[in-house]
């Protein structure tokens with residue numbers, strides 16, 4: 679409002695969209711990114727009124743005027759299209775840089791878990807298809823997902839941030855990875871009159887190893903093996919057992935059908 683340049687900037691569709699209440703997780707996608715057709719591959723089949731929505735986002739005059747009845751639909755399509763472009767843009771160098779600025783200012787909030795020591799959140803979607811679930815927040819320290827603490831974010835689609843963003847973000851900005859490693863991975867242990875509860879007890883911390891990270895090379899190797907490999911001997915046993923189970927089940931199924 680103070681000078682002509684800034685008021686012109688404020689008038690674009692993109693800056694207006696990002697300035698709306700509850701839209702502060704979004705960054706402003708560079709118009710050059712949107713103008714490159716390669717970056718929009720596949721979106722025309724997902725978004726209705728695609729051409730009109732694209733013109734609206736880029737503040738282009740539409741080829742033919744949009745009827746009053748279609749205007750809300752085009753506006754909705756423009757928001758959907760922008761969100762889907764946004765999820766791609768934040769994976770680029772420029773987009774990641776804009777997101778790290780927000781992350782550094784803790785604009786996505788911080789993890790409420792005491793042992794995460796106010797670790798800043800990253801927005802994430804559990805699905806890349808729009809309309810499935812709203813945005814969630816990922817804590818790089820405890821590796822868990824949280825709901826935004828304000829209802830203003832509860833209508834923002836998770837697909838507008840996508841499943842890839844936090845993983846790539848942490849990979850690119852390795853100093854964050856270091857920060858995480860420095861954090862204490864301690865898990866709170868309940869005590870009764872000063873005595874620890876046995877780990878095997880129903881209330882014990884039996885699964886605390888889930889939050890632990892491998893430290894030595896041998897531990898890394900073990901983790902990799904248990905993620906991707908099943909020892910050969912055991913595999914054969916399992917197959918044999920499966921066959922037996924299948925046979926039994928088939929007989930059982932027949933019985934059920936007879937009844």
Ligand SMILES: [Zn+2]
Pocket residue numbers: 789790791794797817818819820821822
């Ligand atoms: Zn956390």
